[in-house]
Amino acid sequence: MHILVVNPNTTKSMTDKIGAAARKAASFGTLITALTSRRGPSAIQGREDGANALPGLYEVINETLDADPTIDALVIACFDDTGLWELKARLAIPVLGVGEAGYIVAAVLAHRFSVVTTLSVSIPVLEENLQRQGLFERCARVRASEVPVLDLEDPASDARSKIEAEIAAALAEDDIGALVLGCAGMADLADELTKTFGLPVIDGVAAAVRLAEALGPADVGPEMDLRSQKLGG
Numbered sequence: 001m002h003i004l005v006v007n008p009n010t011t012k013s014m015t016d017k018i019g020a021a022a023r024k025a026a027s028f029g030t031l032i033t034a035l036t037s038r039r040g041p042s043a044i045q046g047r048e049d050g051a052n053a054l055p056g057l058y059e060v061i062n063e064t065l066d067a068d069p070t071i072d073a074l075v076i077a078c079f080d081d082t083g084l085w086e087l088k089a090r091l092a093i094p095v096l097g098v099g100e101a102g103y104i105v106a107a108v109l110a111h112r113f114s115v116v117t118t119l120s121v122s123i124p125v126l127e128e129n130l131q132r133q134g135l136f137e138r139c140a141r142v143r144a145s146e147v148p149v150l151d152l153e154d155p156a157s158d159a160r161s162k163i164e165a166e167i168a169a170a171l172a173e174d175d176i177g178a179l180v181l182g183c184a185g186m187a188d189l190a191d192e193l194t195k196t197f198g199l200p201v202i203d204g205v206a207a208a209v210r211l212a213e214a215l216g217p218a219d220v221g222p223e224m225d226l227r228s229q230k231l232g233g
Helices: 012-025 047-067 084-090 098-109 120-133 149-153 159-173 184-197 204-215
Strands: 002-007 031-036 073-076 095-097 113-117 139-144 178-182 201-203
Touching: 002 012, 002 047, 002 204, 012 031, 012 149, 012 184, 012 204, 031 047, 047 073, 047 120, 073 084, 073 098, 073 204, 084 095, 095 098, 095 204, 098 113, 098 120, 098 178, 098 201, 098 204, 113 120, 113 159, 120 139, 139 159, 149 184, 159 178, 159 184, 178 184, 184 201, 184 204, 201 204
Parallel strands: 002 031, 002 073, 073 095, 113 139, 113 178, 178 201
Antiparallel strands: none
């Protein structure tokens, strides 16, 4: 398979981290192409940033799908699932969001799960996405660690300790069997946090890649245009 993973913000260091997590999760023989939006916000924190990211996101997807007919699936690497439903409606290849995939895997692993995200401004967006997916009742709580997204790219920040404190609070208060990391920039933390806390801590990037692989390569006739309608029109 060939899976295109697109980071809707413009921070390349985050794309590098996302790409590494996607390749680690992928099966042997799966090709991962990880790309960064060239214009838009440097981080997506809330509804306004998500809206401002859409033109750049659609641009990079249109250009890449036009240039490369081998792509079998698209992963949107923002936990807010920026542009996800528009992309699903317009493209004939499978489109997965890392938030969407994280919730699905958590719901398979546990009856109840919580989400630990970055800032409180993201909570309404994530709760609406859970409602749309039909998994709101399975989520005990969407929690904010109050870590700005770009702090995840700064090794000197206290981002990890804040995330760990919020996970500890979720375990103490939420009666959960799994936890979802609510930012693609946390992708590199999932394995160590799973060991630290003794329950599945889910990275949506890995979850999306594995779900895309489960769907398998696109198998359509030559009359079907995999790229379907242009985005943003």
